Amino acid sequence: MVFKFINLKKEDKIRQDNVRIVKDLFAALGGVDKQALLALAAEDIEWIIPGEGWPLAGTHRGHAELAAVLKKASEEVETQYPKPPEFVAQGDRVMVVGVATGKIKATNRPFKDEWVFDITVRDGKVAHIQEYIDTQALARASQIDART
Numbered sequence: 001m002v003f004k005f006i007n008l009k010k011e012d013k014i015r016q017d018n019v020r021i022v023k024d025l026f027a028a029l030g031g032v033d034k035q036a037l038l039a040l041a042a043e044d045i046e047w048i049i050p051g052e053g054w055p056l057a058g059t060h061r062g063h064a065e066l067a068a069v070l071k072k073a074s075e076e077v078e079t080q081y082p083k084p085p086e087f088v089a090q091g092d093r094v095m096v097v098g099v100a101t102g103k104i105k106a107t108n109r110p111f112k113d114e115w116v117f118d119i120t121v122r123d124g125k126v127a128h129i130q131e132y133i134d135t136q137a138l139a140r141a142s143q144i145d146a147r148t
Contacts (some may be wrong), residue, residue, distance in 0.1 A: 042125040051135030054142040111141040
């Protein structure tokens with residue numbers, strides 16, 4: 001019985017550490033702190049942004065591609081987060097649930113995106129991010145009207 005308690009405490013500590021790392025990642029994203037962001041990301045990070053027809057979609061691997069997609073995001077998308085996200089952890093995974101609003105700069109069209117990020121932390125670094133986002137809302141906001 002004592003053994004199970006010790007393991008549960010260790011698992012709880014790992015979950016807490018992973019949530020802290022992911023919260024630090026989101027703080028670096030919000031503050032556009034490139035160095036802090038890269039320090040939190042594994043060298044071989046993989047960030048998957050689903051969809052077609054909007055500027056950020058694709059699979060981005062490694063620090064160079066991470067920096068490139070974040071630069072592109074700052075140039076092409078204006079985003080606000082009307083309420084703080086929720087963090088749910090199990091083992092090496094942290095799910096982040098939130099809402100983003102904003103506009104695609106090229107079209108000036110607004111969007112609302114209810115999203116979930118599935119983040120894997122490995123050896124104290126963010127190793128994998130899979131976004132589940134409203135790709136249709138983002139693609140619609142990215143479309144340039146043919147009549148203009």
